[in-house]
Amino acid sequence: MSIRHGILGVLSSGPAHGYRIKTQFEESTGGAWTLNVGQVYSTLNRLERDGLVECLADDDDSIKEWKITKTGQQTLSHWFHTPVDDSQQRDELTIKVLFAVVAQSFDVHSLVQNQRGAAMGRLQQLMKRKREINRGNSLVDILLLDAQVIKIEAEIKWLDTCEARLQKWQKERGEL
Amino acid sequence: MSIRHGILGVLSSGPAHGYRIKTQFEESTGGAWTLNVGQVYSTLNRLERDGLVECLADDDDSIKEWKITKTGQQTLSHWFHTPVDDSQQRDELTIKVLFAVVAQSFDVHSLVQNQRGAAMGRLQQLMKRKREINRGNSLVDILLLDAQVIKIEAEIKWLDTCEARLQKWQKERGEL
DNA sequence: CGACACATGTAACACGTTACATGATTTG
DNA sequence: CAAATCATGTAACGTGTTACATGTGTCG
DSSP states (O other), X not given: OOHHHHHHHHHTTSOEEHHHHHHHHHHHTTTSSOXXXXXXHHHHHHHHHTTSEEEEOSSTXXXXXXXXXXXXXXXXXXXXXXXXXXXXXXXXXXXXXXXXXXXXXXXXXXXXXXXXXXXXXXXXXHHHHHHTOOTTSOHHHHHHHHHHXXXXXXXXXXXXXXXXXXXXXXXXXXXX | OOHHHHHHHHHTTSOBOHHHHHHHHHHHTTTSSOOOHHHHHHHHHXXXXXXXXXXXXXXXXXXXXXXXXXXXXXXXXXXXXXXXXXXGOOOHHHHHHHHHHHSTTSOHHXXXXXXXXXXXXXXXXXXXXXXXXXXXXXXXXXXXXXXXXXXXXXXHHHHHHHHHHHHHHHHHHHHO
């Protein structure tokens, strides 16, 4: 549900054609979200169908410029102003651990430690990249790196909490 | 890509029929992920098509029990052992802020503060629920609450980082 | 009896993803 | 010229989501 908004975001700075939208989109996400070009064209058609963008077609067969409509701008604005609903976000790590807890055929402890190890590895890579940051990096790059680091730190924190909870749980079970 | 694995997770504890899978699935996710029952049946058919589950049909028209296959167990095990790839996860908050930074038609500062306010509100609700936790709560409930709290705290931390970065950025631009 | 939980399924749709086909323009 | 980039699009697929249709069992 975000490619649509992303494209609207790109177009809010002015009309553009499909291929340009693709590159702008990827720049805006610091390369964290790459697009198959074809996806842009499909999505543009859906946006046109919904009246969120319109096509400034000089003639068929030529380069088509797309422009955001008033409705599109309202939609984009609404998206920007609406807080994300975390309760609707499915975080794969959480899901995975929860299911491992319930599906007793697996060792939750080793799963948690496995995920933790991978997270630590990624964290180190990110910290290295962070140390290498210089004036060549855009604001987007920096914010994205911050986001990735903070998210992984949170992952590790949660995994550690899980370990503690699991041990406490087992201990309590053992005492009964 | 996770409903499949979730269903496999449920079935790893033993065969079950569709409706039962649905309730088990929702219990496993602490109610954070509710399913339309129909979805279970569609997904089961896909899993059967891929050889990950098989149907123990006594007779047509009766209650159908589903069982995980050896391949299914391997797939599930592989899922459990594979660390989640954060770089592939699209976090809506991050995307939103990044696009707001690029699409200059919006006040990033107010967006950040808006999101921060909403996050603080949710955090307070969660902390309240956390204080009310008692022995009636399952391990899953507790782990899920932990996850939600830690994630929102990370969100707030990142939003604050954004504020700082944005101010620094503007200041540097102003000095040039 | 009527409402509600249990139980199974189909149809349609939206979105994201990949692969494929096609051509113009630029540049080494 | 050949390769890379620019540029547009279609077709097919996987997954998640909702709405709808249908029927059984149970309990107040």
